[in-house]
Amino acid sequence: MASVFGQYDGANFYDELVGKDGEPRPHARLIADFLSGLTPDEVVDRQHAVDSTIMDMGISFTIYSEGDNIDRAWPLDLIPRIMTGSEWDRVERGLVQRVMALNLFIDDLYNDRRILRDKVVPAELIDSSRNYLEACRGIRPKHGVWAHICGSDLVRDGDGTIYVLEDNLRVPSGVSYMLENRNVIKRVFPSMFRNYRIRPVSEYPSALSAMLSSIAPDSPNAKPEVVVLTPGVFNSAYFEHSYLARTMGAELVEGSDLVVGDDDSVYMRTIDGLTRVDTIYRRIDDTFIDPEAFRPDSMLGVPGIMRAWRAGNVALANAPGSGVADDKVVYSYVPEIIEYYMGEDPIIPNVPTWRCSDPKHLDHVIENIADLVVKPANESGGYGMLVGPHASRREHRKFRELLKADPRNYIAQPTLSLSTAPTLCGDRLEPRHLDLRPFILQGDRITVTAGGLTRVAMRKGSLVVNSSQGGGSKDTWVVEGDL
Amino acid sequence: MLSRAAERVYWLGRYIERAENTARIVQQYSQLLLDLPEEVGVEWQDLVAIFGADDNVEAASAGARERTILNFLLADPLSSSSLAHSIRMARDNIRNSRDLLPQEAWENANELHQYAKAHLSSASQGRNRFEILSDCIGRCQQINGILIGTMSHASPFHFLSLGQNIERADMTSRIIDVAAAYLQQNEALVMRYGSTLWTNVLKSVSGFQMYRQYCQPEVEGMAVIDFLVNDTAFPRAIGACIERARANAGALPHGDAVRGSLDELLAFLPSTLATELAGAEVSRLMDKLQVELAGVHQVVVGTWFPPA
Secondary structure (H helix, E strand, O other): OOHHHHHHOOOOEEOOOOOOOOOOOHHHHHHHHHHHOOHHHHHHHHHHHHHHHHHHOOOOEEEEEEOEEEEEEOOOOEEEEEEHHHHHHHHHHHHHHHHHHHHHHHHHHHHOOHHHHHOOHHHHHHHHHOOOOOOHHOOOOHHHHHOOOEEEEEEEEOOOOOOEEEEOOOOOOOHHHHHHHHHHHHHHHHHHHHHOOEEEOOOOOHHHHHHHHHHOOOOOOOOOOEEEOOOOOOOOOOHHHHHHHHHHHHHEEEEHHEEEEOOEEEEEEOOOEEOOOOOEEEOOHHOOOOOOOOOOOOOOOOHHHHOOOOOOOOOOEEOOOHHHHHHHHHHHOHHHEEEEEEHHOOOEEEEEOOEEOHHHHHHHHHHHHHHEEEEOOOOOOOOEEEEHHHHHHHHHHHHHHHHHHOOHHHHEEEEOOEEEEEEEEEEEEEEEEEEOOOOOEEEOOEEEEEOOOOEEEEOOOOOOOOOOHHHEEEEEEEEEOOO | EEHHHHHHOOOOOHHHHHHHHHHHHHHHHHHHHHHHHHOOOHHHHHHHHOOOOOOOOOOHHHHHEEEEEEHHHHHOOOOOOOOHHHHHHHHHHHHOOOOOOOHHHHHHHHHHHHHHHHHHHHHHOOHHHHHHHHHHHHHHHHHHHHHHHHHHOHHHHHHHHHHHHHHHHHHHHHHHHHHHHHHHHOOHHHHHHHHHHHHHHHHOOOOOHHHHHHOOOOHHHHHHHHHHHHHOOOOHHHHHHHHHHHHHHHHOOHHHHHHHHHHHHHHOOOOOOOOOOHHHHHHHHHHHHHHHHHHHHHHHHHHOOOOO
């Protein structure tokens, strides 16, 4: 038995690499054998090689502390998370189905509103959503696609079922780390890349560039001028903005680099004067994008850009207003949305969700609050959430009152037992919980990354995978063949 | 090319050049102090003046003053004259221009920044100063080598080179300026130690060998100044810097105004220097040159980096 795997105890949860019997799963045998040939010191040395490669390559993320921004080296665990190609194929089909349905849904909401008239989704839910933008009514973006870049968070429960936990349809981030994780791990485990047939992820920048070109409007430019719009160097995801611009060969622009002309077209300021822009991959939130249309105090956006978009003179990815479909209450309707537009059952299930607006659901939630996770509909980032099993009785009482007072603003879900994977902690492997964020691109066609960004909660027992709160990451391998 | 991106690359050129020259000047100055007797009156305080900072350093002892001044010039992150500051700014400008520059330049600039953070304060205290500054110079040259050796000769390259040459001309004029200050002092001492002084000046711009090969074997004040001001073949001479900046401006769109201002500057350089030129005159000439270079900078800003 592998020495470094020998002491590994992953029996309490579903482990991605090790079965209940303590033996490596078939797709993990090669790496388990490889690691068993190394002493613990050699394994730690390789982790150091990973860390120093990341430092040298300047792979960083930015956190804020007392008004200062600090670059932190990106945390990457040596041990990859491995999935089989056959399992991934099914997940991929599920993601394609889901994103296509969500785009049909958004397009319908801002145009015909059939799904609301048919009472599949309640109209008042949409009209009261903070992410619904009236300014987008009647717009028909090219190919009918609104959310061009989607990052859906997947989790695996104790019985091995993969669920979609949430859809990120506004400005999902993390794809650059997925790409860099692969570059680093290739340097550290070259032999594994010969022994496994690992699906590549490196074509993402070309796929993104092709997608962004496919949504460009007709313009005088011979070839579409695509730019990446960033809030600037102080944004926590600036590394990614710059990375994507560089790997696509696109200009990285800030709001002040762009100007909307009298012809309602967007131009960028260059050393040779003004140049027409066709597609803007914007990494700025909806309401900051145009001080003329939304927040007059926004310094990040471009005055008049909504005018240019409505006139069809520029494409915005993602389209403003796409966020209406990643609201937490709307999430609970996604299975119905898929059925309504695609005439199919969802391939990847949602996490079962109780909507407190439904009196029967509300009764269930109030009765079982100690076992549930309760989330407010319109908040993100874990704000205002109750994790039943970890909360006190007093908090349970408080939330029961909150739910009764404003049931429409809450949903509840069972507490999932997230899967784990062996993670190097000190000089030994320990199970740590993880999730997975694949990236889906839709323009004239739809593509999905092979795997995605695996995020790991580095603290024992923790479910918090966020890098700003001590979360780490893993390279994600989708491997081919019979293993 | 975006105007804002052009501005960053231009400043990258300036800061990387300023960093390298700061390390060179401090290193050679340390040598000079060892070579010259006290009565020549070479002072660490004069080094502060080279960088255009007038802060008078008050300190109890000469040793404390040296440490305070060197900390100000090397390690102090709050001093805009410090080597640490230039390295930080060069690194930030590369970081924010990564889409235009070779990846290796970023990796090396990042390493240089880490190195500077780890070592510059001990260099200002005197420990291993020579080695640390040599490392900084070498690393700056490495970054320059990567940029010059791998960038296509298109707009980003020309902005980089334009910034570099304007900064380099400015730094060379400051180096001459400081040496000229000694010409104004005790004539007998200048006679005796002049050659040591000017050899140091040449070495601080790595120009000693080129001067001997292409100018004359004897190191002598006016000839050194003439070489560093007018030579168009030695890359760190002011004349050569201006010629190259002129070529860069000519390769950029709408570069006529900048080229014109560089032409005026070339015309302003004295074609031959009087052999008995007094130190005070050299000083005035260098001050005027720095003002003219600042004028060229303003034309660059007005042409390509207009505010939004």
